[in-house]
């Protein structure tokens with residue numbers, strides 16, 4: 387066995403489906419080709435982790451793999467399109483998109499840009515990149531953004547053909563309209579066929595003899611348009627949305643490129659974001675900490691109430707379940723952690739001073755470190771150990 391799929395995903399052999407999914411998502415995000423500038427090692431890793439995931443996520447394939455290793459997958463694979471040890475990149479990207487629940491959703495199909503496409507049409511128009519600014523509230527609820535873009539559109543004069551009205555593009559004589567030239571070639575191993583784009587028509591199969599005067603034969607004119615982009619809830623700052631076929635059209639009715647929206651999420655000063663979880667720092671008074679209180683805190687969904695227990699120490703965190711951000715592609719929400727800080731007043735009125743002095747005369751002293759073992763352990767934990 388060349389690669390152990392459990393090792394590839396970094397999970398135990400008895401890992402649950404959820405663990406496997408989690409491990410895959412983390413790794414796939416890290417080594418996704420669109421985030422690694424075409425780094426080949428990252429691409430290979432992306433393919434491998436995806437392949438491992440495809441096997442281990444499926445109980446039948448996993449059972450076969452556990453028993454017989456890779457060999458156990460051959461028979462099954464043929465029926466399910468899993469025929470060889472190696473995925474190609476486009477297959478791996480498909481799995482990735484499907485796993486994030488984005489395939490076919492609302493017109494876009496990948497989160498991380500267009501990826502690498504094999505055999506791209508030579509006449510395909512360019513992609514358009516736009517930046518989309520989002521607030522945290524929009525991330526929480528999902529949103530529809532309207533963007534205005536400068537692009538090109540099919541020439542109305544010649545209907546995009548590039549030929550002067552009343553004339554039509556003619557079939558290319560060199561390739562007979564196929565756009566390809568085929569050549570027999572001889573190699574050490576015998577004859578083989580090479581196919582390349584026709585040099586006369588550039589692969590289009592047709593030629594324009596009388597170009598349209600409006601577009602100069604290109605078939606496109608300048609245009610501005612307004613596009614609506616649905617942004618799912620739970621997106622993060624590095625995400626891209628790709629809207630297939632919403633980019634620039636290719637010349638002479640060639641296929642359109644894509645529109646790629648790069649998300650730019652404005653920080654919300656009230657919250658610290660940790661993935662789907664949010665942290666809110668709440669200041670309370672000494673009296674609230676000692677006596678307990680009900681306090682209002684902001685959430686991305688409006689105000690919520692936190693019940694402060696009597697005797698609450700600085701550093702304690704209350705967890706408001708499902709008040710964090712939506713989990714992209716998984717359903718459910720992260721949590722909102724309310725981290726408590728006891729605030730010491732720096733200006734006192736005469737009355738407050740008098741009351742505090744009265745309190746001082748009757749209050750207990752904090753426990754000594756030796757005798758208050760558990761108490762100090764808790765304090766150390768909440769102050770040093772983050773917000774859990």
Ligand SMILES: [Zn+2]
Pocket residue numbers: 541542543544545546547548549598599600601602603605606
């Ligand atoms: Zn035209």
Ligand SMILES: [Zn+2]
Pocket residue numbers: 558559560561562563564565566584585586587588589590591592
């Ligand atoms: Zn040709």
